[in-house]
Amino acid sequence: MKKKGVSFLVAVALMALASCLAAAFDRSPLQDTYVAIDEPENAGISLVTNELFCKNPNLTVAEDFCYKGLNIPGNTANRVGSNVNTVNVDVIPGLNTLGISLVRIDYAPYGQNPPHTHPRATEILTVLEGTLLVGFVTSNPQNRLISKVLNKGDVFVFPIGLIHFQFNIGHTNAVAIGGLSSRNPGVITIANAVFGSKPPINPDFLARAFQLDKKVVKYLQARF
Template sequence: MKGAGFLLAFNLLVLASSFVSAYDPSPLQDFCVAIDDTKNGVFVNGKFCKDPKLATANDFFFSGLNIPKNTSNYVGSAVTPVNVDQIPGLNTLGISLVRIDYAPNGGLNPPHTHPRGTEILVVLEGELYVGFVTSNPNNRLISKILYPGDVFVFPIGLIHFQQNVGKTKAVAFAGLSSQNPGVITIANAVFGSNLPINPDVLARAFQLSNKVVKYLQSRFRSF
């Protein structure tokens, strides 16, 4: 029985370790520069890899995060991503970066999640109201006002947001623990899905009338 118990425990540990590494896997080489060449590349972590002897500095380089982006949109923010799509050398390295610009007086990075990455954000300019909501059943809001030089962490998968509560523009940079963390903007996904979710489902879920749900769906489909 002791042997059977050890075997069961070992199998459980193996299973647990497979879940732990279910996000970006640890690289087994120095780097794996992503390319679109399906003939000569080696497929690793969702991308084909360039021969490492052919890698150049530009495979690990991005320029332009110093340039402010246009925030004249309906939420008043703009996100500049730097992930594996912008820097192919990030493939298998498990990190990425974004710049976020916020319009004055309420510019918002709306409630969203990153299904594959924890985010750590640092404020460069302005004042941001930030927060995240814990999972069911508590759904507790953890929030804070941030100023230049302040840092805040958003745990992987949890709904979070940032809003400019100052009268001037705000700028923040954020690092994420994935080469491609993904983003699900809650309102867009729920009310702007393609194809639309049945209004009866959303009316019951959000305790709204079908008329209000259809109006919201029409608004988000137009963006």
């Protein structure tokens, strides 16, 4: 690595720092735009994440606020029969600090978006095609299931942090568009987090928690 590489890299890092520091929170940006930029890999250092480097606001261009391709169906040939295309700050750098993102979800016939939570966002979903059974479960001690069949043009809300799901109950493909109230909502798929963690959670412990035979727990841990 040459000295020039270093100084360029440092310059980029400091620019990023200078324009990014006010950008750390989803609400109430302190300047108009905080466009995330790629990390300076070309300068010879491999970085962990490209999420939060920002551009000089005077250099932002329209492409920084744009994503193409949300009209393209996702590939649903997988175990659960669904595909989520998330348009968040990773694909629209201009979303940085702005507290919102958009998703397109495709469902094969009888496909599902399995029970999951978004630790940092409420979701509002509208059905473009097909028929979905959707629902969420309220917190302890009630654990009420609030659920509904949605058709084309219906809109439904999944409150922040609650376990929710969508299930395509029609024999055709379904498509939905959703807005989420964070630039980076996060997803925790319950089955994967509980039975598919790396390393696995102690199976004796899970057996008691879920009232399952320890063998079933081990079987599940092998599958996820």
